[in-house]
Structure formats: C-alpha cells, structure tokens
Amino acid sequence: MTASVYDKYEAVIGLEIHAQLLTHSKAYSSDSAEFGAAPNEHVSAISLGHPGTLPKHNKTVIDYAVKMGLACEAQIREFNYYARKNYFYADLPKGYQITQDKTPICNGGFVKIKLKDGSTKKIGLTRIHMEEDAGKSMHDQDLYDTLVDYNRAGVPLIEIVSEPDMRSADEAYAYVTEMRKLVRYLDICDGNMEEGSLRCDANVSVRLKGAEKFGTKVEVKNMNSISNVKRAIEYEIIRQIDLLEAGETFTSETRSFDALKGTTFSMRSKEEANDYRYFPEPDLPPFIADQAYVSSIREQMPALPDALFDKYTKELGLSEYDAQVLTDLKEIAAYFEELIGFTSNYKAAANWVMGSVKSYLNENALEMADFHVPAKNLAELIALIDSNKLSNSVAGQRVFPVMIEQPERSPLNIAEELNVLQESDAGFIEGLVQQVLEANPAKVAEYQGGKKGLLGMFMGEVMKLSKGKADPKEATRILSEYLDK
C-alpha cells in the first residue's frame, strides 16, 4: 500500500487522562495516599470497605480539581454531588467506586498545544471529575493466585476527558505532555506515567478526510509513557485504515497496547460492557463550590507555563526557544522567576539557568530541588561579570563549582579567595603591556611589520603576567593602542 492511501484518511482522537492527586491522605479516609509502601500498608477499615464504614471526605481533592479546571479555563460547577459506579472486581473493596457522573466539577475549557510547525492549537475539554482509585491486582506475584494491593484503593483521582479534537498521534503526544506539565505546575499530581500516577486512555477512530461522521471508535488502554501513547495511536490509526481499505468493518471495542511489540490487541467488545448503575452517593452530602470558594482557589494558583512563556518572550525579550526551555519544568521556571527578581540581565540569567545550571544537574542526574545555590547569589555572579570583575569563563569554570559546594557563600567572596577577580584598572594593565612589549622587541617589530596574528601571543603574555586577572577586553584595547600607534 502506498503512503497516499493513508493520506486519504484523518484520525479523530480524544483522550481520557487519570491523574492521581498528591494529597497526603486518601479521598475518603485518613490512610496515607503515598506511593511506594509495602503492599497493604496504607489500608484501614474504611479504605477496605469494611461493614459499617462511611466515606470521610478529604476536601483537598476538591481544591485540586478546581485548580485544574481553572488552569484549563473550564467552568466550575456550583452544585455538585458524588455518584456511585457499581461493578464487581477484586480490587474494588466496596463493590462500587465513588465518582461523579452527571455533575462533574468542571465542564468545558481547553489547553493549547504547540504543533511542529510552530503554530498552536486549542484542544477542548469535555469535563473533569473527581473519583477514587481502585486497588491493584497483581497477576505476576504468585504462581497460582492473583494478589491484590489495596494501598491504591481510595487514592484520589481526577479524570480529564478531552473533546475528540486531536487529529494525529503527534497532537496526542503534545496534549499529554502539556497536561503533565500543567498538573506538575499546579503541584496536584507528580505526572509519573511509569508509576501510574498519570494514566491515559485513547479513543481513536479514522474517517475519510472531509467526512462529517465519526468512524467506529476504539479505546486503547495501558500506555505507560507519553511515547507509548504516540506509538499506540500511530499503530491503531494504521490498523484501522488497513481494515477499512481491505473492506472490513469492525465494531467498537477496548484494546490494550503491547509496548514490546508496539501493537494493540483486543480486550473486550463494548457490548460486553458493564451497566454501572450510577446513582447519587447517599453517604456524602452534595457540596457547593460557590464564587467565594472558587476565588480563594484562584488566588492560590501559581503562574502557569503559558503565561510565563508570554512574559518571557514579550516582556523579557527572550527567544521562543529560551522561553520554552525555561517553562518546560515548573521548578526551573520557578528558579528563573526568582533569579530575575535580583537581576535585570534576563538574557544572561536565562543562559546561566539553561547552561551551567542545567548541565550541572544533567551531568549529576539531579533534580532542580537538589540545586541549592540561592538565586540571589547567582544574580550576584552575573553582576560581577557585567561589571567586568569576572570573566564569563572564570565565573563558570572556577567560581560556579565552588558556589555549588558552598551554596551560602557569596561569589565575590569566593572569587577573592580564588584570587580570580579581574583587574580592569587601565594603569595596572598599561604597566603589564609595557613590560610585555619591552621583553619582546623582535615580536613587536614583526607585528608592526604586518604579522597581526601575534596579538594573541601578546595577550597571552599579558594575561599570564596578570595571573589571569586582567580584564581581557580592557587588555586587548590597551595592547592594540600601544602596538598600533
């Protein structure tokens, strides 16, 4: 089949993202919600759904869901109630999941994704609702039995449902990347897809370009990284087009992604789907998210990547590339924000953060949280360079490593101790220039005879004599003055 056959079609993709919220305790009990404990450590009568227990509401869950809604410019619903979704499974202790059905906390909204051609596209959201996670069935821990870890049972989630607005695997990739960035900025989810704290299901269909009607929708599950989301969707689009081109029809079904083979396989048809018998949760009262409450949450919102990107490109005059790198990670943006509070040399600040700071972290496999140099000190280092007291290279190679070792020490103090502060006093440099020229009369003659390349040699001598402390710019200027007169 030629590539042109695939070009006749377009894909229609909608994503459902489940984000585990970073609350200390579970959604409906005071059990710890932290990841990584030994199996069945974070459980209690409530989270195990023992007879007589009732859900005990963790209000932070609502705060986080509202934050996400506000970040996506969604409408926040004022009158909310919870619903029960009933089904039987070993990892669901109560036999139902507490979720929201007809009244999701957020409706509408959008996120902007950046496409490869540099343009942006808005991906609409259908809804965001709150629910509790189930436990985890482990089929590979025991030879005969499936074991269940209930630590995750009751951990709060938000489910973010997009409109079917994406048209390619790349757009889906960009969307998940953007969502992960957002939840991390908001500090409501760690965004870790490998550990399952961010999970994504894709609804994929294809249709002939220009067609109005949607094709048959297939849901793809179990993609545990953003690149797998892209791979799975790419595979699924081709698979569906191939089927259609071969004249075959297919029904709506749920498929699972096999990361090793890079393919999807059928899990169940939609006809086999459960009747979840949703109904309002009678154990939790409805809650009101009134304007005063929503405003109070709005006030706690951090600056978001889009706003920072605009600020950096429009107000600080940074390039789009710089702005992108600086806003990719919340922690880096936060440090940069602090840094520009102490210096107005934004370009230098950006270069330092994107250069020396990032390479130090990368080389040592560290996170921004492991970088302890106060922004104030880094700004001081920039100021020393700007006032010609330090050269860029000496600052980067000699002073900065000591700052990392001793974060509280001021760079001026370090430079003094290292004896690397530059001398830009004209009298001092003139003295050195004179000494060098007097010591090398033959070379001076050669230079003046036209061998201009010798300037570097003279500079080297001057710098050597100054023990590296002469301001190179000033030294070049004076040297040229003497030689060329």
Add this chain to the structure above:
Amino acid sequence: MKRYTAYSDFRRDLETGKVTCVQAVEHYLNQIESQQDLNAFLEVWADEARAKAAEQDALIQSGKAGRLAGMVIALKDNICYAGHNVSASSKILQGFESLYSATVTERLLAEGAIFIGRTNCDEFAMGASNENSAFGLVRNAIDKERVPGGSSGGSAVAVQGDMCLAALGSDTGGSIRQPAAFTGTVGYKPTYGTISRYGLLAYASSFDQIGPITRSVEDAALLTEVMAGMDEFDATMFQEPAPELKLETGKKYKIAYLKEAIERDGIHPELSAGMKNLIAELERQGHTLTPVEFPYLDYLVPCYYVLTTAEASSNLSRYQGLMYGYRSPDAVDLESTFKKSRSQGFGPEVQRRIMLGTFVLSEGYYDAYYTKGQKVRQFITDKTQDILANHDFILLPTTPDIAFKIGEKASNPVAMYLADIFTVQANITGMPAVSVPGAGTIEGMPWGVQVMADRKKDSELLSFAHELLEQNQNA
C-alpha cells in the same frame, strides 16, 4: 432485682446502695438464660458484662460514674463493637469480627453503659417480622406464636422480656417503631442526621437511623442525647452539637391526624377504636386535633421500596466472599467466588431486595423507577412538611394491626411490605417519629401509637410522647 422502667430509678438505687451493677448484670443474664426460646440474642457477652459491671460499681463508689453508669444495653447485630462479632443476622458475615467500634458504641461506653450481647434481627435489617434471620426467628414474649416485628425484633424482645434495660435498633422503614409497637416498648427514630451511622451496617444509607428501644421515653431521650451530635466519620449528619432533649410537660399542642390512617381497610377495628378514643381524650385535655388530608398513603411503600432497594443493592456489594465473611467452598475463580458466595451467603429476602434494587438502577429503567422514586420522595416530603407547618405533630397508628402470627405473612412479601405503611413516611422524609404503647391491649397484645414531627423537633416530639405514654399507661 425489680423490673426498672427508667434508668433514673435504677441510678437512684445504685447511688443509695440498694442495687449494684453486678446484681443488675446477673439479673439480666438470668432473664436471657430463662427466655432462650425467644431467640432474642445471637451472642451474650456474659463475662465481659460482669467485668464492666464491677468497674462501674467502683466508679459509682468513687463518684466518678458517667451518665449511663451500669445501664445494661443490648446491641442490634448490625452495630459494630471492636473485637466482637457482627453479622446482621446473615450467613455472609459468619465469623466476622469488627475491627472498630461504631460511634454510638463508643459514646455509650464512654458514659458507662454495659453491652450484654448482640440481638437477633432480620437479615441486614430487611424485614418486618424477624423471620428473615439466618439464625432463626425471634418470638414475641407475650405470645410465642406471634412475631415480635422487625427488623429490630431481638432488641425489642430483649427490652420486653427484661433481658436488658434498653437496646439499640436501627430504623430504615420502621424497624425500631414497628417491633416496639408489637412488644409494648418505646421505639424512637430520631431525625435523620442526628445520630452517626458510622459503624451501622448499611441497608439504605439515606433512610437508616440508629435509635433506642426502651421502656420509657425518658430513657429514649437520655440514650439519644449521649449518642447524638456531629461525628467526623459521618458526612451526612447535621454539623452541629447534639441537641438537648428536655421533656417539658403541660404544653398544649396542635396535632394533625390522618382519617384515612384510622379508618382505612385493613386496620384492626379495635386499633381504630383505640385511636379514636385517644383523639377524643387528647381534645378533652385541651390539645387541638385536626383531621388532615394526605392522599399519598398508597405511594409511601412503593417509593420506599424503590429507593431503599436501590441503595441496598449497592451497599451490599461489598459482601463478596473475598476479604472477609463467608466464601463459598464451591468457588473456583473470581466470578464464581462472587456469585456463589453471595447466592449462598444471602438469604432469600436480601437477594430479592438486591435484585429489585439492581433492576431499578439499571439502564433503561432508571428514570422510570429510581428517578421517579426520588421525585415522589421530594413530593411526599413537601406535603408532609406542609402539614407540619401548621401542626406540631402528626398522630398515626404505628402499624395497621397487632403482632401477626409466625408464618402468616412470610410467603407474601407484598403483604409484609404493607405492614410498613405508617412507618416509612418518617424515613422517606427524614423526620423523627416515636412509637409508644397505646392504652390497653388488643387480643391481649400491645399496640402502638406513633407521633411524627418535623425535622429537628425531636425535643417537642419526645415531650409529647412522654405525656402520651403516661396517660396511656394510666388509662
């Protein structure tokens, strides 16, 4: 030991040394022993009760005793007590021991109450005769061929037969008031949201309420005061401290009564006459009695069964044969564990209600049943409130008939459901209601007068019920 009607009498005798908690516990243990054929108790915590009694006697001596020191109470077998079995009279919870105590259990213990055992009931509180227990039916102490009512039948008989001073029941559609009426005891269902449901094995969450079965209104008020008040473990409660339940006397009330509930077909004629006499007597005493229209009596029971079974079908999903309770020996995989454990573990009435509830919530039928049921519930609540906007109380018989014969209605679920006709209204509306014994007996059996008030009017309700009971007893 004499038969005490009110804790205050017992307490006075405790303080003056006429009786001790140890003697009281021995007395009740003997009473339980000698009336074993009634099958009121599923388990008796004799040694533990004796030990607690000694502790309480010491506290009485030292003057540090709580409000309920030495009050011997029986727990309905659907209320959790840490380290003790709880089964809701179901095979599915065979051998299950609760990890924690219900809020009510803790609050009563903190005031010195002594739990003597757990009482038989209809399985998962579903029933009106106590014939639906996996551990055998309960008999009425006055006539052993008659049912004690249900679902809190064991608790009512325990109080009736002087096997304890008071008992806790739970009331989803009359499960406290109806057995109280059948056994000649006082049964009180507080306003929904007054008493924490944490630790009560749920039947229908938006209807269930724990309440006392006692021999006096005074004790009902006392126990409720101790149990009531906000609890961080039950989000559906009023978020405010417990109300004080003062029993005031001598007030003249505006009382509504439903003519249809007194003259309707199927009401025992003597019961009907008893109600008419009562109305005349109350008028004579200066209360204002007004007949009111409530043309929705026939919608009460259907509305109740649609909504409670819906909630029950979900609430009982946790009994799966996996983590605790009964697991079928025939289970071979996950699905058969669920299916066989539940089919073998739940009795027929519970299965009927789970299926009914599953049906009314299922796709395609949800709006026709569940949504409509919700609307009817709101409608009934509004209409009831309209009446109570102009009246202090609604006066009703608790039941249409006296305690029926064992087996009489067991094969006809609809007839059994209709026994709830006068009691479900309080649960549908969340309003408080109390049943006190009516004057005299009918065919030698007690009968119940029910008073219902608007939400949070519990204090007024109990004040009136207190006077009503005294008057009926002296009639």
